[in-house]
Amino acid sequence: MxxxxxxxxxxxxxxxxxxxxxxxxxxxxxxxxxxxxxxxxxxxxxxxxxxxxPNRDDLLTALIVGAYDALGAAAETALADAGTADPLRSWMAVCRAIRGWALARPHEYALIYGSPVPGYDAPPDTVGPASRVPLALVGVVEAADAAGTLASFPGSGQQDEGVSADARRLFQDPGRTIPLTAAVRLVAVWAQLFGLISFEVFGRFDRIIDARDDVFDRAVLDLAHQAGLRPTGTGSAAESAAGR
Amino acid sequence: MxxxxxxxxxxxxxxxxxxxxxxxxxxxxxxxxxxxxxxxxxxxxxxxxxxxxPNRDDLLTALIVGAYDALGAAAETALADAGTADPLRSWMAVCRAIRGWALARPHEYALIYGSPVPGYDAPPDTVGPASRVPLALVGVVEAADAAGTLASFPGSGQQDEGVSADARRLFQDPGRTIPLTAAVRLVAVWAQLFGLISFEVFGRFDRIIDARDDVFDRAVLDLAHQAGLRPTGTGSAAESAAGR
DNA sequence: TTCATATCGAGACCAGTGCTCTCGAATGGG
DNA sequence: CCCATTCGAGAGCACTGGTCTCGATATGAA
Structure with a gap:
């Protein structure tokens, strides 16, 4: 070489x-x-x-790819460490890992999840690294589906029509097992998760919420439910089961 | 004058x-x-x-205040137009108004809800206009509370401890009637709502979701539930009751 | 080993930016 | 009417991203 x-x-x-x-x-x-x-x-x-x-944007793109990869790696190792036994536990672990990475590297986080610089649309090299985080989330949902604990979403099958052809190809890829309906739900959940993290990283919780860990965990648990992950055990045991 | x-x-x-x-x-x-x-x-x-x-930042601040005010006004008129009869309907109306404003003015939205420019912390003049949107959401929850339809959150009273002293003062202001527990929940919901909108405005749903209206409505309905707003009528009638 | 060639870094240069300072002119209140 | 205040113009400073040219240097081939 x-x-x-x-x-x-x-x-x-x-x-x-x-x-x-x-x-x-x-x-x-x-x-x-x-x-x-x-x-x-x-x-x-x-x-x-x-x-x-060749120019400043290319240097920035290299940094963007690096940041996506670092965040993706953090999510993936959290997923691997949590194992596949308890999907809800994995979910919490991945979400917490993402948040932790973001809080530790606010500028890199802002680079990839802040406002896109005007006139700059992501070069193809970024889409791979950028998908690592969402795919980690998909992995959790697929583990739940494999275990038969994934909730079904009655009456929302028609929403699947709204998925673009590209995404349909992606989600129905061989190797992927996530139901399309769950995938649609997960996209919205993904956005909401990063809303939580962005507000905290960008200081929107300053002087409002002190116990940010608790509020985050609570909301992420709701998001898990929204994504179809059912609480392990009974009721309020969920939180402790999730590894607090 | x-x-x-x-x-x-x-x-x-x-x-x-x-x-x-x-x-x-x-x-x-x-x-x-x-x-x-x-x-x-x-x-x-x-x-x-x-x-x-006096400098570029001051000009930018003037624009920021303008954007906050415009978005706040959009939310408030949506709230006023919806009336207080049906909190869930108001909730949907306010959320849709925010989203509509953001999609129509992506750059102004990015200015106020994108990554904060480094070393720039919001001058005091911005906090008033910036609170108009969250206060509109608070208004919806308070209307539900007044109607007695606000869900209680059993066992999460301890979370109230995490609210900062400033926020406690804000939420327990005379004139405010929102229960502190509901306020804490709403802060997280607020962040998630803007996560949904930011992802859409910043193009993260491009080539993934086509029927963005439907996905947004579905998620916002879940957020309403998370905020303590109970569905009107029975089960799946909620969506139509919410004004689709 | 010698030599042509490809690569590299330096430095000058361009257009553009935010911002400061000074100076002359307009203007409006006493 | 006159003088102080306010205004806009213009020059200039330090910085930015980006281009170009020109020697120095190292490389691969003869």
Whole structure:
């Protein structure tokens, strides 16, 4: 794979640029990310950076992909660690992992789940990494379905008509077992979950809610129900069963 | 009020600047909003704008306040139009009005509900206008409470401990009748509602969900339940009763 | 080993930004 | 009517993203 010293050097410098840009992103936010500042910090001429990233947006895209991957990895390891025995427990674990990652890296979170920069539509390279989180959630629902504990949604079959052809292909992919109806529900739940997290990360709960862990857990439990995950055990035992 | 021709002229130019800035915001987004471009469009020297807004952030704040007020007004008129007879109907009306406003003005929505610009924390003038939407939601819950149809939340009284002192003061204000427990629930519901809207406005449902109206209504109905609003009539009649 | 070629970084440069300062002119109140 | 206040213009500063050219350097082939 390694062709020669030149390619190695090139890869190293490219990585250093991305790394330094990541540092600045974490410290100051995406708006303050400046190619020139990155170059300055690395002892490079500003123009030299353009040998590695054709423009600022491309550098930003690299960071976006990195953030999606990091968040996706956090969700996936939480899912793996929780096992498949108790879907509700897995659900809580994944949601908490996502929230924890977001609170620890607010700027990276804002980069991927904040307002999209105008005129910027996600390049194809981002859709894979971006789907890792929703697919982790799908995994939980499929585990519940496999265990036969997934709730059915009577009378909402007609809603499946509203799913786009692309999504239908995605959800009815070989390997996927999630019922289409549950998938539609899950899309809405996914959005609501990130509403909770965004409000907290962006400071909308400041001076309003102190016990954010509790409020989050409570809401996420409701979301689990909305997604078709039934409480384990009886009634109020759900919360403790979910691993508090 | 009008002191003289000079003040009138000053107010007019100030309004023109804000208006032109609003145009540019709607067209291009907040990131592209340039003091110089505004000045250019108005035939002013760039420096002249600084007589009216000390810096770019202040101009942006004026736009933020305007957006909060416009969205708040939309929510309030929806609430007023729906009347207080049927809380669930009011709930749907308010949520739909918010969503409609957001979809029609994506850039203004992003300005107030997207990622906060780094190092910018909301000036005090924004908190009033910003509370209009949540207070409209509170109004719906209070109407349900007054009608005696608000669900109780058994066993979640301890969560009230997590409410900050500020919020407690706010919610237990004279004139407010919402039970503290319901208020806590509503805060989470509020966040989830804006998660739904943000995902749609920011294009996260593109190529996934086609029938967004239906998915939104379905989720908002679940949120109503989560907020303690009980379905009117029996079971599946709720949707039609909610005014589809 | 020698040499042509491809790659690299530096530096000058451009257009644009937010913002400050100064200066002349208009204006309106006493 | 006159003088102080207000206004807009314009120059200028420090910064940004991005382009271009030009030497230096390393690489692969002869």
């Amino acid at each position: 390694i062709r020669g010293a030149r390619e190695r050097a090139r890869a190293e410098v490219g990585a250093a640029i991305k790394e330094e840009a990541g540092r600045q992103l974490a410290a100051e936010g995406a708006a303050q990310l400046s190619l020139r500042a990155v170059a300055r910090e690395l002892g490079l001429a500003p123009s030299a950076v353009y040998r590695y990233f | 009008i002191r003289g021709a000079r003040e009138r002229a000053r107010a007019e130019v100030g309004a023109a600047i804000k208006e032109e800035a609003g145009r540019q915001l709607a067209a291009e987004g907040a990131a592209q909003l340039s003091l110089r471009a505004v000045a250019r469009e108005l035939g002013l020297a760039p420096s002249a704008v600084y007589r009216y807004f």
